[in-house]
Amino acid sequence: MRKLPLLGDEAIAQGAIDAGLSEIYAYPGTPSTEITEFVQRSKEAKAKNIRSSWSTNEKTAMEAALGMSYAGKRAMVCMKHVGLNVAADAFINSAITGVNGGLIVVAADDPSMHSSQNEQDSRFFGKFAMIPVLEPSNQQEAYDMVHYGFEISEKYRYPVLMRITTRLAHSRADVAIENRNQQNEIQIPENLKQFVLLPAFARKNYNRLIEIQSSFQYESLNSGFNTYFEGTNKNLGIIVSGIAYNYLLENIGSAKSDYPILKITQYPLPSELIKKIYDDCKSLLVIEEGYPFIEESISGILSNGKQIKGRLDGTLPRVGELEPSLVAKALNLEIPVGFAIPEIVVSRPPSLCGGCPHIDSFNALNEALQDFTPGRVFSDIGCYALGALPPFDLINSCVDMGASVTMAKGASDAGLVPSVAVIGDSTFTHSGITGLIDAVQDKTPITVIILDNLTTAMTGGQLSQATGRIEEICKGIGVEEEHIRIFTPLKKNHSENVKVIREEMNYKGVSVIIPRRECVVTITKKTKEARAAKSKTEDKE
């Protein structure tokens, strides 16, 4: 046993390495990226031959993990909350097939939308799939729960969902770790039809999933993660889940306080303990990070029982992440009044880095669009979404991975010509290709601009599956070669680049333009690393 200072994300990764993981699959997305990055950097993982390459998107990651599980080995698949939407088909059906080797799906939610387009709560996905959900309250629990998660996944032969939120993902604390398991040997399922979801088999599997629910209920009651703390003041019972437990303790010092407290970190909700706290207390307060998932489950529509306070009745805010002061207020505790922010302070909007290739691409596109009415640029998820803000005020949509191409197609179908899609290289391989096939099939007049900065920049410069093969992909799916145009986004090429965009916007079919120049952040990083490596060698000489 030794201690390491780990981010919540890293504690999950280390937990998996120590629990006999064979491969981790992921597409980068804040706040989940550091789980996979930690495995990629870990010397232990390298020594154990644990694979950890990036997947093209969350669905391919989920499916590959399911295949690893089919072969009897332990797999983990990680994504941000909205990534689970992409993986949903495979995810929901993995609960119908069940698993063979242990399988943990990690979804990192982002309440308050620090770097996301919504604050959806992945616990609903767990309930939807009817599988166990683990929601650690701190870094140590995250580490321990990975071991436990793999155990129950193999014991019952079902995938397990681990749900974390931004603050746990990106907060560092000491974690006690120990190496516990070797990797599994290859062993295919006993029943070779287990993963065949033809209706006749699927019905059987689905019945088994319904029957196993009582076992998941048993685990929620007996695993030791959900804990009931007795209290003497029964005017109020507190149900608290995940990281919100820390905010509660910050205010009351210890769980052995006056009020009865039910700490929830594992789902399905332990019915017996919920009934107990409801029967014991005159009223309840539910404190949870994310949607009012527990609160809604226990208060229902009629609410004709005892008072249940939480996010639904305004005791806590309905939206956004929690913090200790909000919990203090919900408990009617006195909170220190901080100083007010002086009026002179203004917000500092995020902006593209100096020298970013997107700046030159956006300036060229803005000029090429001058002669048209505004509102024609559909964009996507990535740094280039900042094109919505001044000084560019250029893009008119940013919805979900790949939607730029397909929304431009729909708008073009409606008669908005020219319609322009602006998408990054990594987002293009993630989910843009399929939409482009639709457009090629239909000969839709759209101009697709694939900003190729040779990396997945927004999340910190991970491998882009598109690097070196965008033109070939476009040609392969039928984009005409003469309408695949490549230029270097630099100030000195501005007028030439504007001309290329204009020409392609005039073409009444599918055009692809690829402005190609490496991300300044990854270039700087590479240069620095090269220089450091050089000076290290010189030091030694």
Added chain:
Amino acid sequence: MKKDIIICGVGGQGIVSIAATIGYAAVESGLKFKQSEVHGMSQRGGEVQSHFRLSDSEIHSDLIPKGKADLIISVEPMEALRYIPYLSKEGWIITNTKPFINFAKYPDINKLMDSIDAFPRHIALNADETARNIGAPKSANMVILGAASMLLEMDFSELENGIKLLFKNKSDDVIQSNISALRAGREYAIECLK
């Protein structure tokens, strides 16, 4: 012993390095800590903050409650004021006076400094200039940490050691520049607190 610290500035100013240095020093001093970092979009030239909690007993929340921070350590003057609701009535502000201006509507720097001066417990210095003067132009963040070191209740040598651990894969020059910057900041604070 308990210290709640907000570390802030603009993406790219070395906020995470300040936090990591204190983190290494905390571990070596046998203290418990929790440190919440900022990743993702907020790093692109935007506001960056880290909540750093140090204690000899168990720490619960990863976030510092408003009105309870002992220190705000800021590499940028306007950013110091942004997190002022976290500062306790007895808390200290340690800030760079050199503004990081990457947008058009940056407020008047003299008025900003007036706002900071209104807080009696503060140390303000031009860390960029100090760092340049000692030949360590990239280490303004460590100048600020050095200036805050007087109020951290940690052994100064542990902070120096933290820098060595943080930059263990970098050249000796990088380590020395950062340590010099840390010392320069500390000297300024000693004069200031006299």
